[in-house]
Amino acid sequence: MADGQRKLPRRTVVSAVGAGAITSLAGCQGGGSGGSVDESAPLISHERFGKGDTSLVYQTSTFYTPIEDQSDQPAAAPALKQQHEEWADNHPDYRIDVEYPAFGQWKNNLLTSAAEGNAPDGSTLDSKWVADFYEYLQPLNDYVDDIDDFFPFVRETAMRDGDLLAAWKYTGCRCLYYRQDVLDTYNNGDPPVTWEELLEVGQAIADGEEMDAFMFPTSSALANLPYFWSAGGELLDESGAPVLGADANRAALVDALAFIRDLVETGVTPQRVASVEEIEFLPREGRAGNLAMFVGNNDQIERNIKNPIETDDEIPDDRWERWKVAKIPRPADGEHTTGVGGWTEGTFREGDDGAAAAMKSFIGKFAEPESMGRYCEAAALLPTRESVFDDDELYDPDTPYQDRFRAFLQDGIARPPRPIYSTIASEYVIAIENVVTGQASPESAAQTMITNVADEYDAT
Amino acid sequence: MTTPDSTTDRSFARLRAVGRRLLDHPLPWLAPTLVLLAVFQLYPMVEAVLMSFTNESLVSPDTEFVGIEQYARLATDPQFWEMLRVTAIYAFSSVVLHVLLGLVLALAIDYGVRRGLRGHLTTRVSVLLAWIVPGIIIGLVWKVMLVESQFGAINYLLGLVGVGPVPFRSDPTLALISTIVAGTWRGTAFSMIMIYGGLQRVPQRLYEAARVDGAGRWNRFRHVTLPQLKSVLFVTIVLVTIYALNTFDLIFALTGGGPGRSTQVLALFMYQEAFQDNALGRGASIAVVMLVANLALTAVYLYAFDVSEEI
Known part of the structure; x- marks a missing residue:
């Protein structure tokens, strides 16, 4: 009897779990968009923008959902909601059905579907993806006003043959973070401007303080390409072919790698920098008092320095103010540069008929000064239009050092808009790591990189 | 009628x-x-082989037959041979460590069970937990533990006794050792389960007969246990070899193949070629090379263990 009672619930539980799983799967499958939208439904939801009968498919990240509860960036959700409401009001016959692909496979799946002609009508795109989609993206010139207002790097990267192919909605830049109190002691309060100054001041700090003087994110090509660019190097020619092997570019590459080797050999930078992968690692070391200077992204002042210090009960709230930002050091005879990134929006819908126009209008709104200003202010990001910085009503964030970042953006260089860049980036990171760990000299690391990039370009 | x-x-x-x-x-x-x-299984494998003779790319809809060009490119690429060397070191170390440690653990648990000692179940469950957790998580856990500052658990502990920080991930040799140790920490459980299962099948009368013949512990192990475990050890070694040669997730999360290319194994190279450089044809050719290596090693094991009649 007791056995019988025990057996029945087990069978029941197994059956119930099986039925539940099947029901859940069926539920997942049935989640697609239907025909018309219920009148009582909200105008904007996580999965749908607008209530029209004609569906347009759009892929994005949960980072950019307009619904606060669902957003990975809730502070910015209301700004996006307002933007999408404006679009939906102006396009009552259309609705955007939103898909949120898994991030890891997003780009590859999008590329495959674009190559097969099955791309969604629109999608959010990392600025470094744009080059891979050039042949599939549709021009936005008629839907984005005043293209000359964008910073130069936007026009250079997102435009092809006069066509604006992506609406670059925000950007970010790399800069030197430094501890003002430490540099007050070792360099009269001034941040190092040149490589030579950085090596000199760094050695003094390494000798005089129980902290590392300077670190940089080795795994980020964009954070380290300013060394190469400032030394006068160019990655690609006008046709998009790699030109690293040209004498001047080879020399710039060797100079940049030699500078990195010098940083490690003089003790300014510890070898453990080769294991730095997360950009949060360096500000964390800085907050712990282990690091005096580092190369980081502009948004880290808010996210990784100011906010953590202010929320830490054991550290005075104003302690973050001792962290300042400056331009990334350059060679004595070189120009300052910085790497810029950010995210864009693009459409794959051809033509200018009703649906295509509605989609292009939706994408174009991301680059309108009003929506860009609202979003960037809420998300503590940098606008890609100069005019947005000028208008306090559009953009007046509490985030520190915005004026400095704006100045840095004038020297911004985006990733070259060609598919070969992904190879250049990974080879550059490997070259840096090989030099830092002593596996290769700057000359041999540069030669290996040049050969591999050329081989890859020839093969593709 | x-x-x-x-x-x-x-x-x-x-x-x-x-x-x-x-x-x-x-x-x-x-x-x-x-x-x-x-x-x-068969269809994807045939597709991969066919793809390896093309220049198929994720970014281009046009695909051409290029014959053995992808293989010729691999054969003349010095980095490919360096990665092959790293893969061989990783796989060989993994097979030796997984099987040896698995054997030791299985014998210890078997001994504990037979003697009625407490804790054998807890030991088995603890070791199994490492095997259940996905490789990508294991890689991240070890990455956090091996951070080269006071924020890393192991360097923090070493710091308490005045050692370090040890460059577990920024020194090329230590980085490779770290991946082998993390892989062993995860994979030993599998060997242990297999061998423990094999130990349960060894007839006790063989041990009793050996005892009667005056065999000591070592001789009983060498002349009874090991021969009886031969088929299990064969299967275990084949599976561990395949697992080690194809390891991707753990190394991807722990070192990403760096510093430089010091921990870049073939599986990681294949991923990079196929999904970072978008060259599906080249990625497929590396996959085919790995398939051939797996088959060749299995054939070698089959010959060396001489177990064709037992499996």
Whole structure:
């Protein structure tokens, strides 16, 4: 009897779990968009923008959902909601059905579907993806006003043959973070401007303080390409072919790698920098008092320095103010540069008929000064239009050092808009790591990189 | 005279005979498995082989047949041979450590069970937990533990006794050792389960006979346990070799192949070629090389263990 009672619930539980799983799967499958939208439904939801009968498919990240509860960036959700409401009001016959692909496979799946002609009508795109989609993206010139207002790097990267192919909605830049109190002691309060100054001041700090003087994110090509660019190097020619092997570019590459080797050999930078992968690692070391200077992204002042210090009960709230930002050091005879990134929006819908126009209008709104200003202010990001910085009503964030970042953006260089860049980036990171760990000299690391990039370009 | 009833009966009888013959034949029983294998294993494998003779790319809809160009490119690429060396070191170390440690753990647990000692179940569960957790998580856990500052658990502990920080991930040699240790920490459980299962099948009377013959512990292990475990060890070594040669997730999360290319194994290279450089044809050629390596090593093991009659 007791056995019988025990057996029945087990069978029941197994059956119930099986039925539940099947029901859940069926539920997942049935989640697609239907025909018309219920009148009582909200105008904007996580999965749908607008209530029209004609569906347009759009892929994005949960980072950019307009619904606060669902957003990975809730502070910015209301700004996006307002933007999408404006679009939906102006396009009552259309609705955007939103898909949120898994991030890891997003780009590859999008590329495959674009190559097969099955791309969604629109999608959010990392600025470094744009080059891979050039042949599939549709021009936005008629839907984005005043293209000359964008910073130069936007026009250079997102435009092809006069066509604006992506609406670059925000950007970010790399800069030197430094501890003002430490540099007050070792360099009269001034941040190092040149490589030579950085090596000199760094050695003094390494000798005089129980902290590392300077670190940089080795795994980020964009954070380290300013060394190469400032030394006068160019990655690609006008046709998009790699030109690293040209004498001047080879020399710039060797100079940049030699500078990195010098940083490690003089003790300014510890070898453990080769294991730095997360950009949060360096500000964390800085907050712990282990690091005096580092190369980081502009948004880290808010996210990784100011906010953590202010929320830490054991550290005075104003302690973050001792962290300042400056331009990334350059060679004595070189120009300052910085790497810029950010995210864009693009459409794959051809033509200018009703649906295509509605989609292009939706994408174009991301680059309108009003929506860009609202979003960037809420998300503590940098606008890609100069005019947005000028208008306090559009953009007046509490985030520190915005004026400095704006100045840095004038020297911004985006990733070259060609598919070969992904190879250049990974080879550059490997070259840096090989030099830092002593596996290769700057000359041999540069030669290996040049050969591999050329081989890859020839093969593709 | 033939009546309609008797004709029908004969037809049914013939049908039943055919049905019986079919049921006695292995094909109907094997068919579902064969179909599934063909669809989910054989077809993708053939597709990968075919793809390796093309220049198929994720970014271009045009694909051309390029013959053995992808293989020629691999053969003349010095970095490929360096990665092959790293893969061989990783795989060889993994096989030795997984099987040896798995054997030791299995013997210890078997001993504990036979002696009725407490804690053998907890030990088995603890070791199994490492195996259950996905490799990508194991890689991240070890990455956090091996951070080269006071924020890393191991360097923090070493710091307490005045050692370090040890460059576990920024020194090329230590980085490779770290990946092998993390892989062993995860994979030993599998070997332990297999070998422990094999130990349960060893007849006790063999040990009793050996004792009667005056065999000591070592001789009983060498002349009874090991020969009895031969087929299990063969399967374990084959599976661990395949697992080690194809390891991707753990190394991807722990070192990403760096610093430089010091921990870049073939599986990681394949991923990079196929999904970072978008060159599916090149990625497929590396996959085919790995397949051939797996098959060749299995053939070597089959010959060395001489277990064809036992499996």
